[in-house]
Amino acid sequence: MRKLTCFSFRxxxxxxxxxxxxMKRLVLILFIVVVYIWSAAGxxxxxxxxxxxxxxxxxxxxxxxxxxxxxxxxxVNPTIETLQISIWGTTLAIFFTIPFGLLAARxxxxxxxxxxxxxxxxxATRSISELIFALVFVAAVGLGxxxxxxxxxxxxxxxxxxxxxDSIENIDPGPVEALLATGANKWQVIAYAIVPQVLPxxxxxxxxxxxxxxxxxxxxxxxxxxxxxxxxxTSMRLFMYPDMTTILIVIxxxxxxxxxxxxxxxxxxx
Amino acid sequence: xxxxxGLYKEYGKGAKALTDINLEIPQGQFxxxxxxxxxxxxxxxxxxxxxxxxxxxxxxxxxxPVHDLRKLENVRRKVGMIFQQFNLVKRLTVIENVLxxxxxxxxxxxxxxxxxxxxxQDIDLALHCLERVGLERKAYQRADQLSGGQQQRVGIARALxxxxxxxxxxxxVASLDPKSAEKxxxxxxxxxxxxxxxxxxxxxxxxxxxxxxxxxxxxxDGVIVIDKLANMLSTSDIEHIYDTAVDLVEEEFxxxxxxxxxx
Numbered sequence: 427m428r429k430l431t432c433f434s435f436r437x438x439x440x441x442x443x444x445x446x447x448x449m450k451r452l453v454l455i456l457f458i459v460v461v462y463i464w465s466a467a468g469x470x471x472x473x474x475x476x477x478x479x480x481x482x483x484x485x486x487x488x489x490x491x492x493x494x495x496x497x498x499x500x501x502v503n504p505t506i507e508t509l510q511i512s513i514w515g516t517t518l519a520i521f522f523t524i525p526f527g528l529l530a531a532r533x534x535x536x537x538x539x540x541x542x543x544x545x546x547x548x549x550a551t552r553s554i555s556e557l558i559f560a561l562v563f564v565a566a567v568g569l570g571x572x573x574x575x576x577x578x579x580x581x582x583x584x585x586x587x588x589x590x591x592d593s594i595e596n597i598d599p600g601p602v603e604a605l606l607a608t609g610a611n612k613w614q615v616i617a618y619a620i621v622p623q624v625l626p627x628x629x630x631x632x633x634x635x636x637x638x639x640x641x642x643x644x645x646x647x648x649x650x651x652x653x654x655x656x657x658x659x660t661s662m663r664l665f666m667y668p669d670m671t672t673i674l675i676v677i678x679x680x681x682x683x684x685x686x687x688x689x690x691x692x693x694x695x696x
Numbered sequence: 697x698x699x700x701x702g703l704y705k706e707y708g709k710g711a712k713a714l715t716d717i718n719l720e721i722p723q724g725q726f727x728x729x730x731x732x733x734x735x736x737x738x739x740x741x742x743x744x745x746x747x748x749x750x751x752x753x754x755x756x757x758x759x760x761p762v763h764d765l766r767k768l769e770n771v772r773r774k775v776g777m778i779f780q781q782f783n784l785v786k787r788l789t790v791i792e793n794v795l796x797x798x799x800x801x802x803x804x805x806x807x808x809x810x811x812x813x814x815x816x817q818d819i820d821l822a823l824h825c826l827e828r829v830g831l832e833r834k835a836y837q838r839a840d841q842l843s844g845g846q847q848q849r850v851g852i853a854r855a856l857x858x859x860x861x862x863x864x865x866x867x868x869v870a871s872l873d874p875k876s877a878e879k880x881x882x883x884x885x886x887x888x889x890x891x892x893x894x895x896x897x898x899x900x901x902x903x904x905x906x907x908x909x910x911x912x913x914x915x916x917d918g919v920i921v922i923d924k925l926a927n928m929l930s931t932s933d934i935e936h937i938y939d940t941a942v943d944l945v946e947e948e949f950x951x952x953x954x955x956x957x958x959x
Contacts, residue, residue, distance in 0.1 A: 600779065600781050600782075600783035601783050601784065601785045601786075603747060603779070603783060604777065604779060604783035604784075604796070604851075604854075605796055605799070606747065606772070607745055607747060607772055607775070607776075607777040608772060608773070608776075608777075608796055608797050608799055608800055608854070608858055609768075609769040609770070609771075609772035609773035609774075609775075609799070609800030609858075610769075610796065610799040610800050611769065611799075611800070611806060613806060613807075613810055614799045614800075614806065614809055614810060616810075617809070617810040617811075617812075618785055618788070618792075618796055618799070619785055622785050622786075622787040622788055623785070623787070625787075626787075
């Protein structure tokens with residue numbers, strides 16, 4: 427500490443530019459307000475409509491109760507199928523994520539163009555919803571759980587790959603340098619200096635993705651992608667509201683179970 | 697044997713790190729690069745195994761050119777390196793870290809090694825290297841459970857596992873307490889004595905340097921200012937080095953120096 431700073435209180439900005447800052451803030455706030463009003467007009471946002479709709483809503487809820495528990499045995503197989511879809515959807519996603527994640531990490535990507543390509547693939551798959559993927563794969567391989575698996579796998583690659591690439595970019599470069607200095611080749615550097623650093627975080631992420639995928643798997647049936655979602659959409663179309671309630675309760679229960687398993691495994695790993 | 701001819705290194709535009717370095721370090725010599733931080737010691741050491749690409753000049757290690765990228769892994773295989781921050785893989789065990797030193801050797805299968813499979817021979821060698829630094833009992837602990845001094849000795853064992861001709865050590869004791877620093881320097885010295893390995897250490901502690909070095913190469917602002925055998929150093933040389941190091945003592949008044957003041 428060569429220079430001692432004198433403590434004094436003053437405005438963080440001179441007052442003239444302070445006025446500028448205030449102006450800029452006002453313009454920003456005005457802009458945000460305009461965006462909200464514009465979007466409300468576009469979506470016919472209306473409290474009165476909601477209030478008018480309340481009796482109908484109450485009517486539907488009334489018809490949904492009590493849940494029809496007689497259909498429970500019929501739900502066992504679709505529920506198991508949903509779980510199986512989420513397991514394979516996530517596993518395939520992890521499988522595809524590894525090469526694209528490696529390409530999309532700036533510090534180990536073999537070429538800047540491959541880096542761009544990797545990032546593009548990840549952004550593209552992430553921005554297309556699993557329902558749209560499911561529609562495409564139902565058209566390609568037919569109705570059933572398999573297109574659901576493919577839909578989850580393709581959509582999940584985007585998020586898993588982006589996080590994998592980011593965590594590879596954030597590793598401690600010291601061990602990489604040390605491994606290079608021993609003359610180790612690129613694969614050995616990855617196996618020894620990079621994998622041990624990113625693995626715990628990546629496993630956590632995959633478990634989290636599995637939770638999300640289970641939730642998504644419950645609605646894939648709506649577009650023909652198998653699982654409990656098919657039962658849900660069927661009972662909705664046939665106005666079997668008590669059946670619907672039972673299905674929703676089963677989904678809620680299964681989501682909680684999957685979340686519990688995932689967080690238990692996570693706590694055991696870390 | 698290390699030969700450095702007309703070495704220049706610039707970072708970006710005009711930021712000169714090294715200027716016209718010419719050095720020849722014979723096999724089996726314990727040489728210390730001495731100088732304040734930012735003098736270019738680290739850049740010089742890292743040029744020797746190609747971690748830093750020189751702007752101009754040539755470097756030969758055991759007669760092999762370091763600038764030939766196809767042969768770089770061959771050169772590095774026989775050059776061990778020790779770092780200020782140890783650079784161990786913290787989540788791996790001690791012995792796995794030491795085995796990293798075997799990765800580039802021909803008896804090590806690349807794909808098997810990626811699955812952490814090594815020959816019994818390599819594992820025996822790694823255990824022997826740990827024994828030499830006094831850490832054979834810690835072999836199966838995770839590296840991050842060891843103290844700083846112990847981690848640095850694992851770093852030395854990793855370098856030893858390479859069966860190197862040369863060991864480069866970049867500020868190996870700067871992050872250590874004086875007692876651990878002494879152990880690390882003594883380990884380097886005994887390795888040099890027993891295996892006739894060339895050891896090049898960068899230090900900023902003059903007292904340690906004069907006690908361990910056979911040859912002292914003082915660097916300031918990327919230029920070699922003194923290059924003499926340690927027993928040929930005159931008092932004026934030492935004063936010269938001390939002048940060089942004055943800024944340093946002010947800047948980096950760390951626990952090492954405090955300890956020597958007390959001693």
